[in-house]
Amino acid sequence: MPRSGRQIAADGGALILDAAFTEMLLDFPTAAIGPEKAIALVPRGGDAEERYPVLVALHGRGESVRGVEVGARGWVDDYDLGRAISRLRSPPLMREDFRGFVDDARLERINASLAARPFRGIIVVCPWVPDILSSRERPSLDAALPFGTFVVDQLLPRVLAETPALQERTAIGIDGVSLGGRASLAVGFAHADRFGAVGTLQAAVYDSESGAIALRARAALANGALHIRLLTSDRDPFAGAIGQLHSALDEGRIEHEYLVIPGPHDYAFNRGPGGIEMLLWHDRVLRGEPPL
16 A cells, blocks of 8 residues: 555555655664665566666765664655656756756766667665764775675565566666765675676775775676776765776776766765766666666
């Protein structure tokens, strides 16, 4: 039975919020890392037998420190991901869809690409991400590994069993913004046997980590082809460190996409180009297609 967005947290199930997708609550009261929740957005309107790629989308630190109930809804409530999904399904996109953070060339290229290959939809799974940056003096990518174990051992099996998901590794991606981008790199490279794409938005990485992350990326490639993307912006405080990581991947001859677009490191970015760029990239690469 349809319920309001606030009632869904109490009893689970599926909620139709938009013609583009159905919202599902996945509850894990006894997860090894502590109680967990995730919101899954499942495409609607396609053929009953259609199967979709899966994207695990990770929020930033602001939602981590607000707890599991709020954090699991970060991409849905705070970053307005549903609107990005709806707009991608009804192009052309306008400058206001990006909150103004797009140049003419990028907007034209995205709209031309959508005209040639419409957005088909992916299952987006949004779990709460613990605060893996709580110890900022000695940041370690390994702080994300217990969360990564939850993702691959508990979250993904339920998503693959309970939604119309494609089952192949190559059709499953992970991405995230800021702290979530950091977690995406750590979890994606540690479990590359489960992911076909590892993306980031303004990932919270540091200058001193570029070499170590590149080594993890190299080791991950032993599991097969892996799409990798580093996306930052011209007013992102992590832009310099992300640029260094890009250079380290280049030096290691590790194929990846590196993209710098307009925008700050804040909620307006997440609600605009962050969500749109993330969704469109995974909609393509998880189907084995060029991004644009």
